[in-house]
Structure formats: C-alpha cells, structure tokens
Amino acid sequence: MSIINAILDLGAVVMLPILIFILSMIFGEKPGRALRAGVTIGIGFIGINLVIGLLSSNLGPAAEALVKNAGLQLDVIDVGWPAASAIAFASRVGALVIPIGLAVNIIMLLTRTTKTVNVDLWNYWHFAFTGALVTAATGNLTLGMIAAAINCAIVLKLGDWTAPIVQEFYGLPGISLPHGFSAAYVPIAIPLNKLFDKIPGLNKIEINPETASKRFGVLGEPTIVGLIIGIIIGLLARYDIKDALNLGMSMAGVMFLMPRMVKILMEGLIPVSEAAKKFMQKRFAGTEFYIGLDSAVATGHPSAIATALILVPITIVLAVIVPGNRVLPFGDLATIPFMVAMVAPICRGNVFRSVIIGALVIAVGLLIATNVAPLHTQAAIDAAFQFPEGATSISSICDGANPLTWILLKIMQLFG
16 A cells, blocks of 8 residues: 555656656667656646646636526535545555556456556546445445456547547547546447437538638637637626636637647657557567557647537536536536547537537536435545535536446446
C-alpha cells in the first residue's frame, strides 16, 4: 500500500515522464532522447493541466451561479471527480487497483487481445471506483476486484476500437485513449451517430469549427466561438458585463491554448511512438501497438470544447426537467469535456450531433447517478470521506453517471 501511495503521490506530471522514459529505454531508444521525450511529455501535461485549471476555475463559479439561479432543490450533491477519485483510491479495491490493472494489461498484451499499453496509471481510479461501488453493494471484496478487472479489460478494448479514428481526428499517431469515463460513451455514440445518418434532414445538418469558420468568417473561428459561448454562459449566470466578458476571454483562451499544449505533448510522444513501432515490428511482425493516455489530450479540440460548453447550461435544464432526477449538478460540470472527448471524433467534429448525444447521455446519466447515490454515499463513508457541509447524500457525473460502471455494478449484484 505504501508503494502504491508513493506512486500516486508523484502525480501524473512526474509519474508519466518516468514511465515514458522507462518504456523508451525498453524500446531501445537512446537515453538522451528517452529523457528528453519523458520531460517534454511532462511539460505538455503541465500545460494541459494549466488550461484545464483555467477552464475549471472560471467555468466552475459560473456553473454554481447557474445552479443557484435555477433555484434547484435537489438532495443528492454532485461532489465532482476529485472527490470520486479520492473515494476510489481510499477504498479497499483502490489499494489493489494498480497491480490489478497492470496484470490485466500485461495478460491481454501477451495474449494479443489488446494493442494498448496503458501508462495512464492515475486514471485507474475509474476501475477502482467501479470496484468500490460493487464492494459497497455486495460486501464482497473479491467481486469488487473482479469488477475492476473487467472494467479495465473493456476499456482497453474500447481504446483499441477507437484508436484509428482518435489518431486521425486528433492528430495523435500511435495513441489510444483507454479512459474509464470517456470511453464508456463510445458504444452509445456509434449507433446514435449511425442513426442520425439515416434520418432525412437531420443527416444534412453539419456544424463544426471548419464549416462555421467558412460560413461566418472570423465569428466562426474556435477562439471567437469560445468567446461568444463564454459570454452567453456568463449572462445566463447573471454576471455583470465585466465578469461575462472575462469569462468569455477565459473560454477563448482555453480554445486557443489547449491545442498548443497538446502539440508540446506530441513532440515528446513522437520519438516514443516511433521507437515502439520499430520494437514491435522487430519482435512481433505485423502487430500494431498503441500507447494509452489520458483523454485530457483530446479535450482541447475546438469541436469537443465547444460541445462541452454548450452542454453546461443544458445539463442544468435537464436536472430540472428529467423525471426522477435527484442529483444537483455542480462539481463535474467542468468535466463535461472528458465526457464528449471520444464522442467528437465519432461524430467527425459535428457539434450539432455531439450536443444531441451529450444531452441524451447526460439525461440518462443523471438517473444513473441518482440510482447509485446510496452506494456512492456508502463508499464515501467506508473511505472516511469528509462530506461537503449540509450534504447527506452524494453522487457525481464522473463516474457516478457512467453507464459502463452502472452495468457492471448491476451484473455483479446478481452474484452478491
């Protein structure tokens, strides 16, 4: 446990460069290039985290104001992913999830049932969260561990499945996104996108940053779209003009800066990807190989971030109108970009389709989060989590509303 805690305490921006350096050396890269690659990737993630922080710190208060202005009286508090991840890692499954996840990944690589080497150890918390809910529901730690392992295996396969389109859409060669939250929406987005293709009229609607830029000129450029959406959210939150304009500029900054941070990350990934390809071609002729990363590398694409910003006020409306919902959206409103990170490439950047799919999964997700709230709350109690003032029941959009987590929970309850 102390070793696992020591690894986690390093944080992603330290842990990932170390893992990339080790992988690069294994793949036969020169020490100097391996070190440079690891450090550059770490710098890229620092930049991405700074931009995500800019998004969260500015969008969070606006979302809080939207909730307050809507007068929502809902008794289950969305505590957000930071609390959910802390609960997950503090659970009994959390203490074992890294060795479980690594074992699953190694076995699947050896049996050639996955092409992904998932170096995103921090986000193993998604698997631990599933296991924590199952353990809370059944009282059986073994079932919780099995659920975490199955979750890990499914997400690896989803990462493999979507790797070609993710690489093409986001310009991330040799990368897959085995992210426990983002990947869960892939099996929903693919059939819905195909359904849109068959609906007359709907299949002709195409709204993406490229077409918007051509049609509206400077007003359609991603930074200006971010500015406009930010100002609108600010006005809906009843900000004064000054604060609304500041929010607009912050969202414009996110749209402008995030692709550049990802570009820095890619500078470090390219040498590793090339070394990995040579290594695999030499030892496993014809075998393709991906490096699994956090979907944060995809959240800054103009289509993804525009979709997410539009979905923030929509989520507040859905919380009011969805029958049976008890969840008060708050903590995870700023994590919606992660929800749509793998929906955007499936929809080929069509913001119209991505928003519709996003709204549908959020509507259902609020009911899932409501359903698992008692177990989420129990898992928090078991992990000695300190509840927000006045909160007696908690849940989250990430991962409390995760459909894959919910399905695995219900299946495992049959054996409990």
